[in-house]
Amino acid sequence: MKILIAEDDELMLKTLEFRLKKDGHELILARDGREALAKIDELNPDLVISDIMMPYHSGLEVVAALKEKHQTPVIILSAMGQEDIVLEAFRLGADDFIAKPFSPNELSLRIKRFTLVSSR
Numbered sequence: 001m002k003i004l005i006a007e008d009d010e011l012m013l014k015t016l017e018f019r020l021k022k023d024g025h026e027l028i029l030a031r032d033g034r035e036a037l038a039k040i041d042e043l044n045p046d047l048v049i050s051d052i053m054m055p056y057h058s059g060l061e062v063v064a065a066l067k068e069k070h071q072t073p074v075i076i077l078s079a080m081g082q083e084d085i086v087l088e089a090f091r092l093g094a095d096d097f098i099a100k101p102f103s104p105n106e107l108s109l110r111i112k113r114f115t116l117v118s119s120r
Helices: 010-022 033-043 059-069 083-092 104-118
Strands: 002-006 026-030 047-051 074-078 096-099
Parallel strands (some): 047 074
16 A cells, blocks of 8 residues: 655654554655645655654645545544534544654554445
8 A cells, every 4th residue: 555644743753653564564754744735746645654743744634635626535643632623623524643753563553444435
């Protein structure tokens, strides 16, 4: 599965990169919302994993813009787990929301759900 990860925290990005490559995924990395949107249009990932708090465009803005053009599933990862933020992410089209801190094992299992759905 080709996964775009939009995350401005370098340590978190490296952690996700290590784990998801280990799971056999092809990764596209974006360090801000502007880069994420450009790479989504250019490289057409199968799944997007996005933080909310990023430079240029927030993860919520990325979800809204992506869902205007594509049906690509989106998992939001965020330290902002307040109910209003979670509900807004889902209203904009996010397919899943995981609050930080989280288990990389949990993320892997959630990604597998999208792999199973897309292979049907």
